[in-house]
Amino acid sequence: MTLPEYPPLAxxxxxxxxxxxxxxxxxxxxxxxxxxLAVMLKGPTGCGKTRFVExxxxxxxxxxxxxACHDDLSASDLIGRFLIxxxxxxxxxxxxxxxxxxxxxxxxxxxVEARQDTVVVLHALTDHRRLLPIDKxxxxxxxxxxxxxxxxxxxxxxxxxxxLKPSTRQRFVAMDLDFPGEDAEAKIVExxxxxxxxxSRALVTLARRLRALRDRGLAEVPSTRLxxxxxALCVDGIPVREACLAAIVSPLSDDExxxxxxxxxxxxxxx
Amino acid sequence: MAEAEEVLTDAARHxxxxxxxxxxxxxxxxxxxxSLSLSEVAERLELLLSAVFGNSYRLRIAQPPARxxxxxxxxxxxxxxxxxxxxxxxxxxxxxxxxxxxxxDRALAANLYRVMALxxxxxxxxxxxxxxxxxxxxxxxxxxHLLEVQAAxxxxxxxxxxxxxxVRALRACAHARRPPLSAFGSARRPLxxxxxxxxxxxxxxxxxxxxxxxxxxxxxxxxxxxxxxxxSGGRIGQEPLFAxxxxxxxxxxxxxxQHSAGAQSPFDPTQAAxxxxxxxxxxxxxxxxxxxxxxxxxxxxxxxxxxxHPHAEDPMGLQRPIDRDDADAELFxxxxxxxxxxxxxxxxxxxxxxxxxxxxxxASANALxxxxxxxxxxIAYPExxxxxxxxxxxxxxxxxxxxxxxxxxxxxxxLESHQGLLEGIRRRFELLRTHRAWLRGQVDGDELDxxxxxxAVANLRAGSGLTDRLYRTQRCAERNLxxxxxxxxxxxxxxxxxxxxxxxxxxREALLLVSIALQSLGAPYAIQAFSGQGREAVVLRxxxxxxxxxxxxxxxxxxxxxxxxxxxxGAAIRHASANLMCQPxxxxxxxxxxxxxxxxxxxxxxxxxxxxxxxxxLEAVLQxxxxxxxxxxxQASAYLPRIFGATRYALLPxxxxxxxxxxxxxxxxxxx
Numbered sequence: 051m052t053l054p055e056y057p058p059l060a061x062x063x064x065x066x067x068x069x070x071x072x073x074x075x076x077x078x079x080x081x082x083x084x085x086x087l088a089v090m091l092k093g094p095t096g097c098g099k100t101r102f103v104e105x106x107x108x109x110x111x112x113x114x115x116x117x118a119c120h121d122d123l124s125a126s127d128l129i130g131r132f133l134i135x136x137x138x139x140x141x142x143x144x145x146x147x148x149x150x151x152x153x154x155x156x157x158x159x160x161x162v163e164a165r166q167d168t169v170v171v172l173h174a175l176t177d178h179r180r181l182l183p184i185d186k187x188x189x190x191x192x193x194x195x196x197x198x199x200x201x202x203x204x205x206x207x208x209x210x211x212x213x214l215k216p217s218t219r220q221r222f223v224a225m226d227l228d229f230p231g232e233d234a235e236a237k238i239v240e241x242x243x244x245x246x247x248x249x250s251r252a253l254v255t256l257a258r259r260l261r262a263l264r265d266r267g268l269a270e271v272p273s274t275r276l277x278x279x280x281x282a283l284c285v286d287g288i289p290v291r292e293a294c295l296a297a298i299v300s301p302l303s304d305d306e307x308x309x310x311x312x313x314x315x316x317x318x319x320x321x
Numbered sequence: 322m323a324e325a326e327e328v329l330t331d332a333a334r335h336x337x338x339x340x341x342x343x344x345x346x347x348x349x350x351x352x353x354x355x356s357l358s359l360s361e362v363a364e365r366l367e368l369l370l371s372a373v374f375g376n377s378y379r380l381r382i383a384q385p386p387a388r389x390x391x392x393x394x395x396x397x398x399x400x401x402x403x404x405x406x407x408x409x410x411x412x413x414x415x416x417x418x419x420x421x422x423x424x425x426d427r428a429l430a431a432n433l434y435r436v437m438a439l440x441x442x443x444x445x446x447x448x449x450x451x452x453x454x455x456x457x458x459x460x461x462x463x464x465x466h467l468l469e470v471q472a473a474x475x476x477x478x479x480x481x482x483x484x485x486x487x488v489r490a491l492r493a494c495a496h497a498r499r500p501p502l503s504a505f506g507s508a509r510r511p512l513x514x515x516x517x518x519x520x521x522x523x524x525x526x527x528x529x530x531x532x533x534x535x536x537x538x539x540x541x542x543x544x545x546x547x548x549x550x551x552x553s554g555g556r557i558g559q560e561p562l563f564a565x566x567x568x569x570x571x572x573x574x575x576x577x578x579q580h581s582a583g584a585q586s587p588f589d590p591t592q593a594a595x596x597x598x599x600x601x602x603x604x605x606x607x608x609x610x611x612x613x614x615x616x617x618x619x620x621x622x623x624x625x626x627x628x629x630h631p632h633a634e635d636p637m638g639l640q641r642p643i644d645r646d647d648a649d650a651e652l653f654x655x656x657x658x659x660x661x662x663x664x665x666x667x668x669x670x671x672x673x674x675x676x677x678x679x680x681x682x683x684a685s686a687n688a689l690x691x692x693x694x695x696x697x698x699x700i701a702y703p704e705x706x707x708x709x710x711x712x713x714x715x716x717x718x719x720x721x722x723x724x725x726x727x728x729x730x731x732x733x734x735x736l737e738s739h740q741g742l743l744e745g746i747r748r749r750f751e752l753l754r755t756h757r758a759w760l761r762g763q764v765d766g767d768e769l770d771x772x773x774x775x776x777a778v779a780n781l782r783a784g785s786g787l788t789d790r791l792y793r794t795q796r797c798a799e800r801n802l803x804x805x806x807x808x809x810x811x812x813x814x815x816x817x818x819x820x821x822x823x824x825x826x827x828x829r830e831a832l833l834l835v836s837i838a839l840q841s842l843g844a845p846y847a848i849q850a851f852s853g854q855g856r857e858a859v860v861l862r863x864x865x866x867x868x869x870x871x872x873x874x875x876x877x878x879x880x881x882x883x884x885x886x887x888x889x890x891g892a893a894i895r896h897a898s899a900n901l902m903c904q905p906x907x908x909x910x911x912x913x914x915x916x917x918x919x920x921x922x923x924x925x926x927x928x929x930x931x932x933x934x935x936x937x938x939l940e941a942v943l944q945x946x947x948x949x950x951x952x953x954x955x956q957a958s959a960y961l962p963r964i965f966g967a968t969r970y971a972l973l974p975x976x977x978x979x980x981x982x983x984x985x986x987x988x989x990x991x992x993x
Binding site: 320 | 364365366367368369371372373375439481483484485766767769774787791792
C-alpha cells in the first residue's frame with residue numbers, strides 16, 4: 051500500500067471574501083479556532099453561512115475544504131477509500147482526512163442531510179482527542195494544528211424529518227446567523243450585485259415584506275442571495291420589476307395566490 | 322285573537338313588501354357574471370396585506386346601505402343624495418370590501434380592490450377608526466374623515482410608491498361615480514366641492530396630519546377656516562360626507578358581545594327544522610342603549626308571548642315581534658334587510674328562521690365559553706368555517722384518554738378463529754420488511770468487492786479487459802414509514818351488518834389483525850380511536866402509541882372499543898397529524914377507518930363538517946402526510962371525494978370483509 055502524494059491545498063481565495071458581520075460572530079469564530087473548538091452555524095438558506103466560513107478561512111489564513119452533504123453521503127466519502135489500480139490498491143484520502151492531515155478548515159454544508167451513521171465519525175474529532183481513526187488502514191490520525199471542523203444547517207428546513215442527534219449537537223459551539231439588518235443587507239446587495247443604492251434599498255424592503263409571508267405558505271423566504279441575483283439582473287439592463295419576478299417571485303412558489311400577492315408587492319415597491 | 326292594531330301593521334307591512342318587490346323587479350339586473358368578485362381575490366389580498374403590514378386583517382364583505390324608506394324620504398330625515406352601493410370600510414380591526422365592483426374590466430377591478438384593501442389597512446395602522454372623532458360635530462367629522470383618508474394614502478404611497486398609478490385609477494373611478502353636484506342640497510355642496518377637488522388631486526391645501534388626534538384638531542380648525550358651516554336651516558344630516566370607494570367608511574369598533582351563559586338549550590327533535598333564507602344585506606349591529614332594556618317606554622307594541630327566540634329588533638324602540646310562527650322566512654328576511662340597524666339578541670330556544678348573510682356578525686358563541694374547567698380542557702385545534710373562509714381559532718378541544726382494558730376472552734377467541742389467516746399475514750408482512758443489503762459489483766462504493774476483484778483479475782489474466790465494477794456498497798433500502806390508524810368509533814358503528822355482528826365488531830377484528838401484521842412489518846405505527854360530542858369533547862383514545870410494541874395490553878384495549886358519540890373528524894385528523902409529524906420518518910401514512918359522514922350534535926352536521934374535514938386533510942397533505950380513508954358507508958361517494966380527493970379513499974361494499982380488505986390495502990399502501 052502506498053500513500054499518493056497530494057498537491058498542497060490551495061489557501062483560501064485571493065482577496066478578502068466580502069462579509070459584513072452582524073454580531074460578534076467573527077470574534078467568536080476566532081476564539082473557537084484558537085481553541086480548536088468545532089463550530090455549528092445555524093441559519094436560513096442564503097443568509098451567508100458559506101460566505102462567512104470563506105471569510106474566516108481567509109482571515110485565519112487556513113485552507114478551506116467544503117463538503118456539500120447529501121443523503122447518500124457515507125463515512126467513506128468523508129474519510130477515504132481504497133482505489134484499485136492495475137497493479138494493486140491505493141488508499142485515497144477523503145476530504146475530511148485531508149483536512150485533518152493538513153490543518154485545514156473542513157466545512158460540512160447542510161450536515162443534517164447526511165446519514166446519521168456518517169455524522170458519528172466526527173465524534174472523536176470534536177472532543178479533546180481531536181483524533182480521526184481510519185479503521186480500513188488502521189491509521190490513527192491526530193489532527194494537525196489549525197484543523198477546525200465547521201458544520202452548517204438550516205433549522206427551518208425539514209425540521210421534523212431530519213435532525214442532528216443530541217449527542218452530536220453538544221459537541222459544537224453554535225452560532226445563530228440570520229438575515230442581516232436592513233442597512234447591512236442593502237450594503238451587501240449593493241456591493242455584491244453592483245446595483246445602485248436606491249434599488250438595493252428597495253430590493254431589501256421588498257424582501258422584508260416577502261419574509262412576512264413565511265407562515266402564510268411560503269416554505270422558504272427570499273434570501274440575500276436571491277436579492278443579489280435580482281440586483282445583478284438589473285445591472286445587466288433588465289427592468290427591475292421583471293428582474294424581481296424572475297429572480298425572487300418565481301423561484302419561491304408555484305401557488306397562484308401567493309405568486310399573485312408577491313407580484314403585487316413587487317409592483318407596489320418599485321415605481 | 323289578533324288585535325286591531327296588529328292587523329293594521331301587518332297589512333301595511335305586506336303592502337310595503339309588495340311594492341318593493343315590484344320596484345326591484347323593474348330595476349336593472351344586479352351584476353353581470355363576468356365581473357370580478359371579492360372572493361376571487363380575497364386570498365391574494367390577505368397575503369398582500371400581511372406582507373406589507375406584518376399583520377393579517379380579516380377581509381369581510383361590505384353590505385350595501387339600507388334602501389331609503391319612503392317615509393324617510395318624505396320627512397327628509399336624511400338629506401339626499403343617499404349612498405346606494407357598498408363601500409370599503411374598517412372598524413380598526415377588520416376590513417370590509419364590496420362583494421363585487423361591477424366593473425367589466427377584471428384587471429382594473431383587481432387593481433381597485435388592491436388599493437382599497439391597502440388604504441383600509443393603512444387606516445387601521447394609523448388608528449383612524451379608533452380615535453374619538455365621533456364626538457365631533459358631523460361636518461368636522463366629515464373633514465376628519467377626509468384628512469385621515471388623505472394622510473393614510475400619502476403614507477401608503479411613501480411605502481409603496483409603485484401603487485401611485487392604481488391610486489389615481491381608484492380616485493378617477495370614485496370621482497366618476499359620484500352623483501352630480503346639483504344632486505346635493507345647498508348645505509352639503511361646499512363640502513362636496515372640496516371632496517371633488519381632492520379626488521382629482523387639485524386640493525393641495527390639505528395639510529398632512531401625523532396622527533388621528535392631530536386630524537381631529539385640524540378638522541375643527543379647517544371647519545372654521547373654510548367656512549363650510551351651512552347657513553341656518555340647511556340640512557346636512559348625520560353623515561354629510563357622501564362615502565364612495567375612495568373615502569370608504571370608518572365604523573365604530575366592534576364591541577365585545579356578552580356570552581350568555583347556558584345559552585345552549587337541549588336539542589328538541591319535536592321542533593320543525595328552521596326555515597332558512599338568504600339576506601340581501603345584513604343590517605348593522607346596533608348596541609343597546611344603556612337604559613333601553615329597562616325602559617318602560619319601549620312602546621305599546623312590545624309583546625313577549627313566551628320564551629324568546631333570537632330575534633332582530635328595529636332601532637327605534639318599536640320592538641316588533643316579527644319572529645312569529647306565521648311569518649314566512651322570506652318576508653322576514655326582506656324586512657330585516659330593509660332595516661339600517663338591528664340589535665343582536667341571543668336567547669335560548671331553537672330559531673324558527675335562519676337568515677344567511679354574506680357577512681355574518683361576529684359570532685361570540687364561537688369563542689370558548691370561559692366556564693370550561695381546566696380539567697375538561699384538552700388540546701385545542703382550530704376548525705375551518707367555509708362560510709367565512711377562515712379558521713375558528715381553538716374551536717375544538719381534543720381530550721386524549723387511554724382505552725380501558727377489554728375482555729381477554731374476545732381476544733383469545735378472535736385470534737383462535739383467525740389462526741390460519743394469521744400465519745399468512747405474518748409471513749406476507751415480514752416479506753415487506755426492509756434490511757440493509759450489500760450491493761455488489763458497484764462502480765463506486767465503501768469497500769472493495771473481493772469476489773468481483775478476483776473475477777476481474779482472473780479475467781484480466783485470461784486476456785479480457787479490467788472491469789471497473791469492483792466495489793460494494795451498503796444500501797439501506799429503508800422504507801422509513803410511520804403509520805397511524807385513526808378509527809371512527811362513533812355511535813353509528815353500533816349498526817348491525819350481518820350474522821348478529823355490528824360494525825364495531827368487524828372493526829375490532831380488523832384492527833387486531835392489522836396490528837399483528839404491522840408488528841411483523843417492523844415500521845412504527847400507532848392506533849387511535851375517536852368520537853366526539855360537541856366541540857369541547859372530541860375524545861381520542863390511544864389504543865397503541867408509536868413507542869409501545871404490540872402485546873396483550875394493546876389487544877385488550879382493542880377489545881374494549883365500543884360505539885360512543887358522533888364523528889367530529891376534523892379535530893381528530895388534526896390531532897393525529899400532529900402526532901404523526903413527531904415521528905422521524907420520511908413517509909407518513911394516515912389511514913382513517915370510517916363508517917359515515919362527519920357529524921356532531923351542533924353545526925358540524927352537513928357542509929360545515931365536510932369542509933372542515935377536507936381542510937384538515939389538506940393540512941395533513943401539506944405537511945407531507947399521505948392520508949387514506951377506508952369506509953363502509955355506501956353513500957360515501959357523495960362526500961369522500963370532496964374530503965380526501967378522488968384517489969385517496971376506498972369503499973368497502975361488504976363490511977364483514979373489512980379484516981381482509983384492510984390488510985390488503987395496508988400492503989398496497991406500504992409497498993406503494
